[in-house]
Amino acid sequence: MSKNRSTTLCRNCPHQALDVFCTHTADETSFLESFKIGEINLDAGSTVIEQGAASAHIFTVLSGWLFRYKTLEDGQRQILNFAVPGDLVGLQASLMGKVDHGVEALSDVVLCVFEKNRLIELYQSHFHLAFDVTWLACSQERVLDDGMLSLGRRSAKQRVALLLWNLHQNAQRTHSFESRDIVPVTQSHIADAMGFSLVHTNRTLRGLARSGLIDWVDRGFRVRDADSLHTVAGSPAPNPKQRPLV
Amino acid sequence: MSKNRSTTLCRNCPHQALDVFCTHTADETSFLESFKIGEINLDAGSTVIEQGAASAHIFTVLSGWLFRYKTLEDGQRQILNFAVPGDLVGLQASLMGKVDHGVEALSDVVLCVFEKNRLIELYQSHFHLAFDVTWLACSQERVLDDGMLSLGRRSAKQRVALLLWNLHQNAQRTHSFESRDIVPVTQSHIADAMGFSLVHTNRTLRGLARSGLIDWVDRGFRVRDADSLHTVAGSPAPNPKQRPLV
DNA sequence: CGTGTGGTTGAACAATGTCAAGCTCTGTGG
DNA sequence: CCACAGAGCTTGACATTGTTCAACCACACG
Numbered sequence A, B: 001m002s003k004n005r006s007t008t009l010c011r012n013c014p015h016q017a018l019d020v021f022c023t024h025t026a027d028e029t030s031f032l033e034s035f036k037i038g039e040i041n042l043d044a045g046s047t048v049i050e051q052g053a054a055s056a057h058i059f060t061v062l063s064g065w066l067f068r069y070k071t072l073e074d075g076q077r078q079i080l081n082f083a084v085p086g087d088l089v090g091l092q093a094s095l096m097g098k099v100d101h102g103v104e105a106l107s108d109v110v111l112c113v114f115e116k117n118r119l120i121e122l123y124q125s126h127f128h129l130a131f132d133v134t135w136l137a138c139s140q141e142r143v144l145d146d147g148m149l150s151l152g153r154r155s156a157k158q159r160v161a162l163l164l165w166n167l168h169q170n171a172q173r174t175h176s177f178e179s180r181d182i183v184p185v186t187q188s189h190i191a192d193a194m195g196f197s198l199v200h201t202n203r204t205l206r207g208l209a210r211s212g213l214i215d216w217v218d219r220g221f222r223v224r225d226a227d228s229l230h231t232v233a234g235s236p237a238p239n240p241k242q243r244p245l246v
Numbered sequence C: 001c002g003t004g005t006g007g008t009t010g011a012a013c014a015a016t017g018t019c020a021a022g023c024t025c026t027g028t029g030g
Numbered sequence D: 001c002c003a004c005a006g007a008g009c010t011t012g013a014c015a016t017t018g019t020t021c022a023a024c025c026a027c028a029c030g
Helices: A026-035 A091-096 A116-125 A127-153 A156-174 A187-194 A198-210 A226-233 B026-035 B091-096 B116-125 B127-153 B156-174 B187-194 B198-210 B226-233
Strands: A036-042 A047-049 A057-063 A066-071 A077-083 A102-105 A109-115 A214-217 A220-223 B036-042 B047-049 B057-063 B066-071 B077-083 B102-105 B109-115 B214-217 B220-223
Touching: A026 A036, A026 A116, A026 A127, A057 A091, A057 A116, A066 A187, A066 B127, A077 A127, A077 A187, A077 B127, A091 A116, A091 A127, A091 B127, A109 A116, A116 A127, A116 B127, A127 A156, A127 B066, A127 B077, A127 B091, A127 B116, A127 B127, A156 A187, A156 A198, A156 A220, A156 A226, A187 A198, A198 A214, B026 B036, B026 B116, B026 B127, B036 B057, B057 B091, B057 B116, B066 B187, B077 B127, B077 B187, B091 B116, B091 B127, B109 B116, B116 B127, B127 B156, B156 B187, B156 B198, B156 B220, B156 B226, B187 B198, B198 B214
Parallel strands: none
Antiparallel strands: A036 A109, A047 A102, A057 A109, A066 A077, A066 A102, A214 A220, B036 B109, B047 B102, B057 B109, B066 B077, B066 B102, B214 B220
């Protein structure tokens, strides 16, 4: 973890400038500023929430990539979804007490920290923000719906193509590429997200690379032909234009 | 659809009597009564929300079973989850405009109907209920998390055993058995929920039946040995004791 | 008595997993 | 500077799991 630095004020939140995010009223911004209790910088690979643990905090992704996962008794891991800037992390754990999934940093990340005990104040005093929180929870649900469709019914090639396309899109929308358009994942991450073995994942990725749709680089990939990738993926599944920010 | 009958008042809601559900204050109950605009009775097999359509309503399950699903272009269907009494249906569609999943009645059902446009009033005037709505959304998310782990990483036998066990538990908690402890699903439903072919599902179910864990009856199953079923399923994954009701 | 839906089974085949090996980096300690 | 170890990627051969095709049965309903 890097040393603590002075914290970003919500009024200066870089996300406000992005088209993807809805804007706040001045009142909401100042409330959020008081609601935010700090920031946390984590290195790639660190654990944000441990599987099975209760967290005293809710986080918001300021920059970087995370993923949520569940591990089976025998050690097999399933990645549930990836989180990008603007996503809420730990809402489930906050509302329902401990839950059985972990969260890990995929890249170096900066998170805004909120106290879970004060979430109810947000509901009490700023119902539009409360509505936005619910919106984000539903949007998360939508992502999982898509994931289930992929895991249950799509072929290896489609599944992987769709995942890569989604990651690429999220990176674009939130300006979250690593250097030179690279999304920072390993093939293990892809395998664990798709429910495939590492070997099978590798073969599928090599296939996509040989067809010129992507390049696999060290610990990441670059999309070479987004349209063809989207075609292979099969499903249009457009993401909402704009989303609330908390 | 059956003929409309006089509507259940929230103050007489049968769910209030069940241990699983939290209770409301008198104020909340009366607000919900004014919020509820009607009831709808549907026969087994009817569509509640069409895939890709926007719905003007939010529903609450008063009695019966539903399931949410997504269909691929080529007609393959993935069942995302099953809904039992107390579950919220259509929240996603309400908050995010149209979404790409459908909802269908598995058994005859009775749903309470709310106007989606008035949801914001609930957030404005009853923040505890708003909090409960978010709780339910998160709990839905948790169910999907489990589903993804199953689809991605569990063997056929485990997957099916766990699903049956969960369905059985939900039926118990909400008193939603069909006659004589039967959960009303076909093998097609199981197959579509598990991402398996019908044939493979049949073989897996026969296996469980031969081991004496379940009986398969016409259009449904009965759990014969819940503990062994749970053991085969492998994962404890206890459900929360109590949940809010809206 | 057809006809349709739901369930059951076998056999051939396709998709995916497992095992085993080797390759290329990068970082670290001698 | 070199040797070595570990992480990530790649590939082949073979085992297992799951799908497809093609029947057939039982029952409910007109």
